[in-house]
Amino acid sequence: MTANVIADLMKKLNCSDLHLFPSGRSKQLDRLAEIFLKVKEESAV
């Protein structure tokens, strides 16, 4: 419910979500994305 309150308010104000990663986690997610894409490519072959 709280998430909806905040999301609705930001929507009303036209503040879009930025999908930012907190510092320190960005590299891990980049690495995760690489692995994910590699697995996808290999499984597609």
Added chain:
Amino acid sequence: MTLAFELDCSSILGDNSYFVPQSLFRVSRFSTENSPNALAKHDKYGYRLSDVVKLGDRTVKMTLLESAAIDSMMDMKTIKKTTPVDGVTELAETPDENYVPKLSSWITRHIAIFQSEPSEKTRQHDGQCDR
């Protein structure tokens, strides 16, 4: 494709963030006399009668929960204080800086304001917050 995956991760991990610029403008009106519609009280200026926030061409009259969302995350600085009627104070405020709050942090701070546990159900009833 990578972008789509990043967005999925962001949603799963709750790392969506909002950019709230300093140009956000908030006008709150308080009265020292109790009002049946007032649900929040300022220590100094009394019961809150209304709370409006503006950003660009958008104007939003906030509910109690929305006001609490702003209070929980941002420090506001008063740029103007007026007394339109005796006993009524109007404050015009803006954030003290640009904010990029994470949604997950914002949620926990908002919950903390109402001193409820995250597992507790919260419902709105007649404009009041029950726990």
